[in-house]
Amino acid sequence: MSATPHLWLALSPHGYGHTAMTAPVIAEIQRRIPSLRLTIQTQVDPDFLRSRYRHFSHVDQIADFGFHMVSATGIDLEASAQGYLDLFNRFDVEVADNAARMALDRPHLVLSNVAFIPLAAAARLGVPALALSSLNWADMYAHYLGHRPEAPRVLEKLLSAYHGAQAFLRCTPGQAMSLTNQVQIGPIARIGQDRRAEMRRNLGLAGADRVGLIAFGGIGHDLDLTHWPAVPGWSWLVVADDVARPDMVHWRRSGLHFSDLIASVDVVVTKPGYGTFTEAAMVGTPVLYTSRPDWPESPHLDDWLARHTQALATQHDALMGDLAGLLQKLFSLPKQQVATPDGVAEAAEIIVAELERHCAIDICS
Template sequence: MNHAPHLWLALSPHGFGHAAMTAPVVAELRRRLPGLQLTIQTTISRPFLDSRYRDFTLVPDIADFGFRMLSSVAIDLESSAAGYITLHRDFDRLMDAEAARLAAARPDLVLSNVAYVPLAAAGRAGIPAVALSSLNWADMVAHYLGDRPDMAPVLAQIRAAYGSARAFLRCIPAQTMTLPNVIDIGPIAAPGRNRRDQIAAPGEKVGLVAFGGIDHPLALEAWPSLPGWRWFLGGGQVPDRPDMAPWQASGLTFSDLVASVDVVVTKPGYGTFTEAGMVGTPVLYVARPDWPECPHLDNWLQAHTQALSISAESLIDGSLEMLLRKLFCLPKQPVAVPTGVDQAVDFLVPTLGACERS
């Protein structure tokens, strides 16, 4: 008997990038499988999910947390280590509970970006599972916390969780991975449309400041006022200034806003980098040399748009105008194409599509 396929999507709540990255894949899945049911498991805010997904059931509870952060670029290592020790203290009982939840929901496939607990639970419940991301928490935790003796059993369980998936679809640009089931695919994003005429007056310059869903300690009140410039802010408190407004005031989707501004000011992150690199929007980004993804993200971005690595201090110390001039003098680059969307969907459809034929 035929039934509509049911996708359980588990999204890491570590910023907005995991949710943003997966949205175009789900949109293409729904185009090919119009009856697809979608359940999203995450603690990312409903308004953000509504801006990227439609018609879904939300399960606002997920054990994975990524890292505990002090800011958008600073990891709280002690709190993160303690969080992992607590999470794995009774991992078997956690797996039983999560497997029971999945068994009750009866999805046909678990897709995770890139929470590992739902992958392990799917394996225990006998449900097919696939991971999709540009990073994984096994290699991330090993990089930052792997020298701590009490993390060895934790890392073993994380690696086993990822290894239980049918595949890990690694979308470039991506960190180097040591997992056994990695399949490389192209970049994933939903490039926006340039709707500049709706947000900028003739001759006006417009920028977007966005640090990816995790608070960044940037003193926006000290942001220099540049003649002819106006700024949309992607998060945090908006100073009472005529040249600043929350990004939602643009009336555009976030992707369209990225495609419509003169510059994006951000930190290294898959979603914003790929969306900018697919439409050619110049990017000023705060360097993050300790983050394992960064060399790969940086090189990819610089190959697809004008991009300049800067310090956070240079945004508010009077250097911004000079940095913008330097950025705009860089040679333009050929934009990227989101080939990874179709590659990911080609891999996922046979499992979900089988439901319609069963």
């Protein structure tokens, strides 16, 4: 007997990266399975979800939180430790609640990037599950909080949830992981289209003007854009709504999809992050980024980015002090061979095969 395949996608609400990273994989699955039912469980902003996904039902309750942040790169370690301890103390209740929510509209497969409570809930229900990401919160917790007295008990729960998945699809580039169920796949990204002429028309820019994008993900950054250095001939697209400067405008005024915007600007100013780095590397857009040496993904992301586009790490003070000099140095670097999103098809192939197996249909016929 055949059935309409139902995929339950759980997304960490820690910024926008997990949501953006997974979107091209889901688009490829929907291309292969036009009848797919998609449920997305996350607390990511619904407008951002709709900008990246189509035809889905939304469950906006999720216990996972990633880390508590004080800025785009600053982790509140004490608040994060307390958050995990609190979550550990109510872990079974949260898993039971999530399982009950899933049971109301039971999926054929759960895919998580990279929330662990939904994975544990799927295991409790007997629903097959896969994980997909460039990081996992167990190894992240161990890196930052593994010295704490409660860490062994917390890590046992986290690792058990991740190992309950049939496989963890670790996309390139990604942090070193301790998980034993890893399957390595290639990079994942949406390849943006160069639409700079349309962007310039929408923004009313002269032909000689250069355009930069300041984007630090879905977590507020600690740059005071009112003191952003003015560079002659440059205009800046920002994600903030409250910046009143003649050389700055909200990125939505460009009229472009965010991935197309990355392909259309002259530079992206950002922090290390999977989605922005990979989308820039697919189209060769130069990247100026604030270094994040404590973040376990950083060395892998940084090295990979430098192999696929002009990329320069800097510090907050230097960025705010000598932006023109940094841009000159960045653009003097040699151009690199752009990357290809091989991981999109690789991940889709694995996920579709699992849906075929558990949905009792021949999707590919």
